[in-house]
Each structure stands twice: as C-alpha cells, then as structure tokens.
Amino acid sequence: MLDSFEKQKTISKEEYDRELQRLRTELINAQYEFKKYKRPMIVVLTGLDGSGKGDLVNFMADIMDTRMIETSTFWQETDEEKERPYYFRFWNAMPPGGKLGIYFNGWYERCIKRHLEGTDNAEQFTKKLEEAADFEKMLALDGTVIVKMWAHISKKEQKKRHEKLAVKFKQSNDIAERAQWYYSNYEKITQSAEMAYKTTHNEFAPWEIIDCSDRRTREIRFLQIILDYMNRGLKAELPKSRTDNITGLSFPNVLDSLKQNGETDSKTYRKEMDTLVAELRPLAWEAYKKGLSSMIVFEGWDAAGKGGCIRRLLRAFDMRLSKVTSIAAPTSEELSRHYLWRFWRQVPRAGHISIFDRSWYGRVLVERLENITPPGDWFRGYSEISSFEAHLADRGVLLLKFFLHISDDEQLERFKERQEIPWKQHKITDEDWRNREKNDQYKDAYNEMFFKTSTRHAPWTIVPANDKKAARLTVLRSVKEAFEKALAK
C-alpha cells in the first residue's frame, strides 16, 4: 500500500516560492490564534530512515514561531521511564494548551521495532496498535488536535541517500551499519507501517503520507498538513463525544447494604496496629528490592477518615519509599492538559509507593456533581480511568483502591466535632455543609463508580468506617495481604 500510494506531484520552484509565501503568513497567523486554544496540537512525525524528517522539523523552525513549538524525541530511555508504563514518557512530554508538540517517531517506533525483531508477534503488535489508537482517541475527544505523518521514500531512494550521507559526513561504521539495517529491512518496515496505518487511521488521529522524494514537494506538503489540522482545531471541527442517555440509569446499591463494624477497644486496636505496622515495614522494603511499585488510592465521604488511614500507613512505609499526593483543585498547568496528565506524573518509580488522598476518580465524582465538567466529558472518565489502570496493571504496578464509607449520621457528628475543636476547624467549611446536601447524588455516583471501575486488576475495597479504629485496621490488613500476594508471585 505505502509503496503504491499516489506519488505527490512534484512542484516547480515558482510554485514552491508562491505557496511558501502564503503558508508562512497563514501559519504564523494560525499559531497566534491557536495560542488561545485550550489543548495542544500533537504531530507524530515518523517514517522511513533517510526520508528527511529531521530536516522537515528544522525547516519548520524557519517558518513558524518556535516559541510555541515543543519537539520531543524518545529514542533514549531514562531509568525513570523504564520503571514506569510505556506511555509515561508521552504524557510527560505533553505540551500545554495552545502549543504545537512534535513527537518525533512518537509511540510507533518502538512497537514497529519490536514487531520487526520478533519480540512481539502479530497479535501483540495489534494489541499495541490498538492501545495507541485508544490513547489518541482519548486525547482527541478531550480537544487535542492530533495528526500522524508517515514520511515515505522508495527503497532505491533510501539507498542513494544513505550512500550520499556516508560520504558527506565521513560516518563511523556503526552509523553505516544502522543504515544497512534499515535498507535490508525496508519491506518489513513498510509492511509494519501499513499495519499501523490500517489499525490506527481514524477520525480521531488520521495518518497523512508524505512523499519525500522531492525536497520542495515534501516541505510544502508538511506545512500544508500542519496548517490544515491547526485550522480544524480553531474551527472546532473535531470529533465529539455523545452526551445523550448518560444519566438516569441505576446501579447496584453497594453502600446502603454495607454492614458497619462494632467499636474496637483501644487496647486491641493498639496491639493489632503495632503488629500490622511491624509486618508491613519489611514488606515495603522487599517490594523495593524486587521493583514492585504500588499506588494506593483513598476515596470516601468527607470526614470518613482518609487522612487517618494514610498516616497509619506512613508509620509502616519509610519516607524514602512513599509519597502522599493530596488532590486539590488543578493548577493552570494542569488545566491546560488532559485531566489524567497530573496523575500519570505521579506514577511511582520501581519499588516505590504513591498514596493518593482523593484521586483521578474526582472526574466522575466532584467534577460531575459540581458541574465542573460537562456530562460528555466526565462520562468518558470511566473508560479513560479503566484504560489508565490497565496500563498500570500491564506494567505490574500494584493498585489498591479504598473507599471509606460512613453513615450520614456519623458524618454529621464528625462535622460538628470539627467545628468545635480549634485545630480541626480548618477541615470544615461552608462547602462541606453544602456537599452534604448532595449526599444522595454522591451515593448514586459512588455506586456507578464501583460498578464501572471495579476491574479484576483493580477492584474497589469498600471499608466500613463508622468506627475509625476498625477502618484503619482493615486498610492496613488489606494492604499487607495485597503486598504479600504480589510479592509471592
């Protein structure tokens, strides 16, 4: 397919000059307008070795305003990246809204390479391509403009260029060998690229093929594509999610049927807690040695005791191994990217523990109920979250999700207590009282969340928490058991 695609008509010097002049002005204007766009535009630029991708990017730097362009390459994996799911680096490189991000080779290079080398078979390759498509769709529905370009040249042309470069830059042997590798794998690479094209070419992130035989032709085409897609973003001609029929359904009522514990006496509590802490400590170090990372999420009603549980966990987890992230309102940097961006950045290194006081579930809870996010957007959250958690599971991250449940009466009592004790007053605001009025809606949202995001690799543990002591013991015991199980693997 790629070899037989219609060659682009070669353009004359005069056409080139005329078109370039037009594109220069229009691109600059488009960039300045795009500055105000809420999300970035991402160009994945990949293709055959020797096609001149690097030159295209340098050429673009001559035409457009580079202050609004961020170029990222992914050839050199840092140990920080190796220890996290593959997509970590692509999230990390995400430019803020209004900017153009050039992802050099993007997420395709590695999966094509692994397929070529036989590390991934056809099925695994397809799975990775589908993952790529999911990732792109998620960003696109969130407003990111995405276009993928395949820079193509014929086999003959590739050979010619390799030879010319070798002479010009007196290249060392390893570079010459690398060129030879590309040349002798030309057909295989092209076939894999065709597979990638067929699997991931869609309305969310289309592919464009650039015929790179002729310099002038490829330069003009490259700029035309960028201008075209930037304008689509500006004219809001982007795919949208459906917003009909997303509320009103009811889900199994897990919370109301949950049995609360009786009161735990202080002596038993202290003894058990000390034992659990002592047992958890060496487990955390063992996980560190084995490179087992974990993420522990706490959600629950206001005043349910999330902080108390977290502080008990910290007695067991050395500060050098663990980090707590409290989720508050997003910063402007966070707001100008997909909402999962800030959570991807918190994925721990090998052997480390990230604890979350509230989490990415805010998307389908507070953002939903406070109308912070329109229905079409938060509703996609369920599948986006599942996909995020699947990436974690794939990489072997131990993900534990706790929901602390207290009754309405218990919450009321705790709110009142907070108002009376001076050092607890900061924990209670008018907003908390207003939220309480929405408790029924929250309950529905919680039940929907349990139903949709309890997966095999990341189930919810719902903890009866009217008795704080019992809740803390339950949490520490679950964590201990989960670590033991994961370490025994």
Add this chain to the structure above:
Amino acid sequence: MLDSFEKQKTISKEEYDRELQRLRTELINAQYEFKKYKRPMIVVLTGLDGSGKGDLVNFMADIMDTRMIETSTFWQETDEEKERPYYFRFWNAMPPGGKLGIYFNGWYERCIKRHLEGTDNAEQFTKKLEEAADFEKMLALDGTVIVKMWAHISKKEQKKRHEKLAVKFKQSNDIAERAQWYYSNYEKITQSAEMAYKTTHNEFAPWEIIDCSDRRTREIRFLQIILDYMNRGLKAELPKSRTDNITGLSFPNVLDSLKQNGETDSKTYRKEMDTLVAELRPLAWEAYKKGLSSMIVFEGWDAAGKGGCIRRLLRAFDMRLSKVTSIAAPTSEELSRHYLWRFWRQVPRAGHISIFDRSWYGRVLVERLENITPPGDWFRGYSEISSFEAHLADRGVLLLKFFLHISDDEQLERFKERQEIPWKQHKITDEDWRNREKNDQYKDAYNEMFFKTSTRHAPWTIVPANDKKAARLTVLRSVKEAFEKALAK
C-alpha cells in the same frame, strides 16, 4: 559541641498536651496564612541515625495540613540526576510559594558522607559546605524561609534504639550492618556535623539542634521551630539585600568599539556553512558518546539574528541530541519560585545540548530595564548567575555564551523590513519600538553584564552581526572550536 549542647528540658505529659493543643491551632492558622506567601519555606531535617527524624515527619503530618507540605528524600540518585550538577535535584524538588518543603537530609548527607569516607578531604568538605551556604543565602534573600535542624541523640541512646529496632522489625543483616556502621562512626559523624554547623549557621539559614532523647520533648520542639520560622516569613523578618549604590557606575564600553564585518558573498557563505555543518555533526555525536553536555546561550539586540544562528546550529545537531528553549514571560509555576528554577530544569543530560534563545541573563537585562524586578533583586543576579555557571562548570558542562551585536541603524532597517514582509510582522510589535528608545540603557546594561559575568569558565563571545552571514559563520566556527577543545581534554 553537639554532645555538650544544653539538653532540652524534658517536658511532662500535661505540659505536652497543653502545648500541643496550642501548637495545633497556631500551626494550622499559620499554614493558611502562609499559603499567600510568595516563596516556599524549606526545612532541612537531618541528624543522627535512629534519632527519629522519620517519626517526626509522620507526627507532623498528624498535626498540620499535609496538602501544603511536600516531603522529599534524596537517597536514591536517578541517572537523570547523576548526569547533572549535584544541586539539580534540590532545585527540582523546590515547592512553589506558600508551601512547606521538608528536605530529608537535604544537601548535607552526601557531603558529610564523602568526608567520612575520605572521598573529600577537609578542604573539599569546606568548599562544599560553603557552596551549601551560598545556595541557602541565595534562596533566603529571594524570600524563601529556610531552617536546618539537626536531630541529636547520645551514642548510648543510639545503640539502645538500634538494638530495639532490630528485634522489633526482625531486620535483615544489611540493616543491622548499616546500624553498626553508624554506631562505630558516631564521633566522626558528630564532628563533621559540627563543621557543617559552624560553616553554614547564619542569619540566612540557621541551624536548630533538637535533643531527641525524649519523644514528647522532640515533638514539641520540632513543631515550635516550624511555627517560629513560618511566622518570621509571615512577619517579613527575613534578611534583605542592600539596594544602595548599585547603579551609576560605568563599565568598559565593549560594544561601541566592536568592528563590524564586511558583507560575505553568498557563494563563500554557502560553502563554508556546509563545511561547518558537516564538521559539527560528528562532533556532537562524539560529545554524546563521551557524555559531554553543553549549553549554548544567545543574547543580543532585538532583530540581531539569534533565531537564524540557532536554526543553522540545528542543521548540525541531531534533534535527538539538542533542544531549544525560547525564554518568554514566566508561567505562574515559575513565578512562585526563585527565577533560576526554570533554567536549572533545562540543564541537559550527559551528552545533550541545550540551546537558549535568550536566557537567565534576562534578570539583569529586561527585568532590570522594564522595572519588572526591584533593584535589590536584579542586582544580586550577577553573583547568582556566576554561581549557577560555576555549578555547570564544576560538572563539566560546556557553556557557550554568544551576544549578537548590531548597530542602531541596522536594527532600524531590520525593524522596517519586518513590518513590510507579511510573515515577519509577528516579530515586530509596539513593544519592540518602545524598547528601541531604551537602546542606550540597554547598552549600559550589556556592558555591565559582560564585565561582571565574563568568567574564565564561561566567557562571552561578542559577535558582530550587521552581516547575518558572517555572524552565523562566526557562531558555528566558535561552537566547533569549543567542542573540539572540550573533546580533546
């Protein structure tokens, strides 16, 4: 000294409860007020092994609002960190204004350890302590509240605790060995700590010693210190720089005496440029292989041709090795930290090249002349910049600084051209015309900058740039020669 410092009076259970109640409320209130503070507060918490530093931090998490606290440990060096100057990690961990950052062991652990192990002799140790003091002073003068705490216990107490922990947590052999190491080096560690105390205890970042023999006593003292220093920040009782006598002096007029080049003809230019690009390419790869990092800074008059030079360099530097950072107005994240923060983050990994289109010199140029930064603050910039560049030089980073000089008439011509050519119009704004009126002031600032920041390890190269072609050739030639020289070492 440390062993003979006055033991803190052990407090009773009643006193403890009363004082804790007071501290809880006051700390929470102080934290909420501190939220609005423009800079963070940094607590360096270090001290003897077994003194209970980790417990203190966990205890604090019980008392204060953890959403405004960020705890960082630095025991595990990532390869990203190893490849950069030592202080990179501490800049990276810098919390934004309004937050409290706990730096566990901070920058002291490594230098004390290296001294103990004999890697650094007394002189080197002192040099590192002075570096620490410089770093702290710089942050303090910028408004960051800094306090350093040394958690102390007697040798006898340390042994007792190590033994108790070994039993309680059934510790593995390597942990027991580690404890033994600390115990047998008790005197040496204490002596090194005393050296650190004596060298770096000052008004900018004082040390506080915490007697950790007794739990209640150390907990109360720890909180008292935090509250005390947070209040100093809130009451603006911080050291300030002097602002008198910082302008009005005159410096050697380098610019007016610079000879501009005659015009380079196009044919010669193209030939030389191609040769230089071809020679630079393999040098960049060699630098990559040898782990030689470089930073190339461009400053100069508006329209002096910085962008043009950078784009020529990019023809030689593979995109995988190089990154261009264009310095625009800082983001809110950047504004809430010391101005050097965003430049530290751009220090390249081993073997990589960072190119800057304008740079940290903005502090003593645009920020000075546009009154963005008060005199007392920008004036410190000269020494802050020199210190930053010394850190780079120490780590072996190749730093090249180019200043492109054009005459007033040449600038006027280029401005007019920009106004006439459609795709150049975005490059010229009313602001540029206003800046032109300040050209004399800028010239003075440039001359002062050359005088104060041309150091042996980071001299300025002033490039006559009335002829664009000559300027580009000069820049590429200088870069080539600098790479050759650095690689020959």
